[in-house]
Amino acid sequence: xxxxxxxxxxxxxxKVEQTYGRLKEVLEVEEVPQPFLxxxxxxxxxxxxxxxxxxxxxxxxxxxxxxxxxxxxxxAANACSDVWVQFLRDKAGDSIxxxxxxxxAALVSTNSMxxxxxxxxxxxxxxxxxxxxxxxxxxxxxxxxxxxxxVELINTVISDINACKPCTAGHVKKARDLDISDDQILEAIxxxxxxQAGVKYTQIAG
Numbered sequence: 065x066x067x068x069x070x071x072x073x074x075x076x077x078x079k080v081e082q083t084y085g086r087l088k089e090v091l092e093v094e095e096v097p098q099p100f101l102x103x104x105x106x107x108x109x110x111x112x113x114x115x116x117x118x119x120x121x122x123x124x125x126x127x128x129x130x131x132x133x134x135x136x137x138x139x140a141a142n143a144c145s146d147v148w149v150q151f152l153r154d155k156a157g158d159s160i161x162x163x164x165x166x167x168x169a170a171l172v173s174t175n176s177m178x179x180x181x182x183x184x185x186x187x188x189x190x191x192x193x194x195x196x197x198x199x200x201x202x203x204x205x206x207x208x209x210x211x212x213x214x215v216e217l218i219n220t221v222i223s224d225i226n227a228c229k230p231c232t233a234g235h236v237k238k239a240r241d242l243d244i245s246d247d248q249i250l251e252a253i254x255x256x257x258x259x260q261a262g263v264k265y266t267q268i269a270g
Contacts, residue, residue: 067268067269067270068102068105068269068270069105070098070101070102070104070105071101071102071104071105072101073095073096073101076104078107079107079111080104080107080110083104083107083110083111083114084096084100084104086114087100087114090114090118090122091155097151098147098151099147099148099151099262099265099266100113100114102265102266102269102270103262103265103269105269109265113258113261113262113265116258116261117258117262120132120251120254120255120257120258121133121136121255121258121259125251126245126247126248126251127217127248127251127252127255129159130156130159130160131214131217131252132251132255133152133155133156133159133160134160134164134168134210134214134217134218135217135218135221135252135255135256135259136152136255136256136258136259137149137152137153137156137160137165137168138168138171138172138218138221138222138256139221139222139225139255139256139259139260139263140152140259140263141165141168141169141172142172142175142176142222142225142226143260143263143264143267145263145266145267147266147270148259148262148263148266152259153165163209164208164209164210167204167208167209167210168218170204170208171204171205171208171210171215171218171219171222172218172222174202174204174205175218175219175222175223175226175231176222176226177200177202178198178200178202178223178228178231179222179223179226179227179228179231181198181200182228182230182231183226183227183228183229183230183231185230186228186229186230205219212242213239213242213244216235216238216239216242216244217239217244217248217249217252219231219235219238220232220235220236220239220249220252220253221252221253221255221256223235224253224256225256225260236249
């Protein structure tokens with residue numbers, strides 16, 4: 065049972081009812097998806113999230129629609145949010161296969177491994193460990209069907225969410241070395257930020 069009761073379409077009035085209608089139109093669905101019904105209890109949040117989702121996840125930009133969905137799914141997977149993973153995968157349709165979702169999960173998991181290691185170096189308060197070998201295997205970074213650009217965008221957003229400063233800085237540098245523009249990096253972070261907000265609210269409310 066949810067901590068916060070979803071606001072059904074039948075009970076929605078005023079701005080919430082209007083936003084529900086716009087959501088169905090933009091998402092091309094007949095019913096408002098569950099995560100948005102939870103947001104309906106806070107009209108300002110629902111409106112903010114709808115506008116941010118429409119602009120950064122669904123809108124035109126420096127990244128393709130598929131790239132934005134891959135990033136969004138990676139963020140939802142990193143948070144272990146079944147409801148958002150399913151919603152985003154449904155919305156992405158055939159553009160992301162089951163095998164590619166498994167690859168996204170593998171990239172997210174491998175990032176978490178490296179983030180844990182390098183955060184320790186950064187937070188330990190000593191340079192004792194700086195010269196020691198990492199000793200971790202990460203062939204997954206070059207062993208998926210995604211190109212180097214997509215891998216680095218995933219690496220960057222997940223390292224940022226996991227608050228690994230050295231990892232994030234390293235991936236931003238590598239992204240630039242791959243000629244990924246600063247605008248593309250920023251857009252990836254904006255997509256990630258929007259989905260992270262949705263995931264967080266759903267986890268608290270659900």
